[in-house]
Amino acid sequence: MQPLVQRLTYVSVNSTDPEALAQDTADIIGAREVGREAGAILMSSNDRHAELVIHKDGSDSLRGTGLEAVSEEAIDEVKARAEAAGLRILSTTPSLECIDKSVTFATSEDHVFEVHTAMPQDRALRYVGPGMHPKCIDHINFTALNPAKFSDEMNASCGMLLSQRTTGYEISWMRAGDGRHHTVAAVKSHAAGVHHISWEFNAFQDFKGLGDLLASQDRRLVWGPGRHGAGDNLFLYFRTVGGLLYECIAEMEVIHDVNEPPRVVDPGENLSNWKVVNQWGALPPQEWIENTAPLGAI
Ligand SMILES: [Fe+2]
Structure with missing residues (x-):
């Protein structure tokens, strides 16, 4: 069968020092801060709205991983298939304001994925800043x-x-x-x-x-x-x-x-x-x- 997800869109992390992680990611990798939402720092290295979401937390850990669905209908199918596979559905509320629709589920070992509609490409593709500027x-x-x-x-x-x-x-x-x-x-x-x-x-x-x-x-x-x-x-x-x-x-x-x-x-x-x-x-x-x-x- 064809995959129901097209690509990786974002990674969301918890950090004991979000400002330091954002600065480090900017200085070396070359992604830049593009905004803040609900206290989290949004970073991107291209025109995508957000690729790295950094939340303040008491631990340095992974929150979730965003996967772009191949279509809006594919999100419903992912939800149904995850449920049929016995996986936990955590939410159907998008984690970011820019996402129209999503389903968030956890694997049996608690890896969290949000499968969502296309993330807006509303940032500048190129920008001035430190680091090596990835794709x-x-x-x-x-x-x-x-x-x-x-x-x-x-x-x-x-x-x-x-x-x-x-x-x-x-x-x-x-x-x-x-x-x-x-x-x-x-x-x-x-x-x-x-x-x-x-x-x-x-x-x-x-x-x-x-x-x-x-x-x-x-x-x-x-x-x-x-x-x-x-x-x-x-x-x-x-x-x-x-x-x-x-x-x-x-x-x-x-x-x-x-x-x-x-x-x-x-x-x-x-x-x-x-x-x-x-x-x-x-x-x-x-x-x-x-x-x-x-x-x-x-
Ligand atoms: Fe790798």
Whole structure:
């Protein structure tokens, strides 16, 4: 079947210091603050109304993930399918004023998704400001006790397609209607949470700027640069103020065939199969493998 969601639109986080996280995201990534709503900071790196929503909270955690539905009718179908799959419907009230209609549900491990009508593209596409100015926020990688079940639930509710998985479902990658190799992914972990949030950049040349900006603040990369096997994308990772893991990518593979069967790859013990995790050879550090940030209140 065709996916009922087209793309990732926004990620919503809780932060103990929203101003610092927004400043850090502006200074390094290059997204800029575009407004505030109900106390939350809205950031965008393009013309989309909001891509990152930062709420003040007592924890640094993930609130929810926005997925744009392929049509208004698809939202009703997602709701019906989520209910049929035994998933909890949390709300049918949009989380942002600019969204006309949505349904918000939780997976069995409490990952929260809002499937919604198109987000207005009412911001300036280009703007003056610091940081490296990405193209967009492009994917999110969760941690889950059971990535296989997570993938089944995202397929059952949203029609997301399994692009690739490892032999033991240590990691699974799923695509939406835009065909990008992964829009959501899940890494097996001791707790449900968020592993990393990814921003897509125009070219590898931008990675030099990212590294130099971090070095100017006496900060280091967590992993990369490299090229993942799954998704074939260029990558680097760094930790934000507040402890989230940001990935910066370019050149994500696009799978045009909705009928392409899932690829199954052997990750090696402790993700040691470098052809899967990093075609250039450097394996992930333990810090990356064990990383998770909690799921917070919405
Ligand atoms: Fe990623």
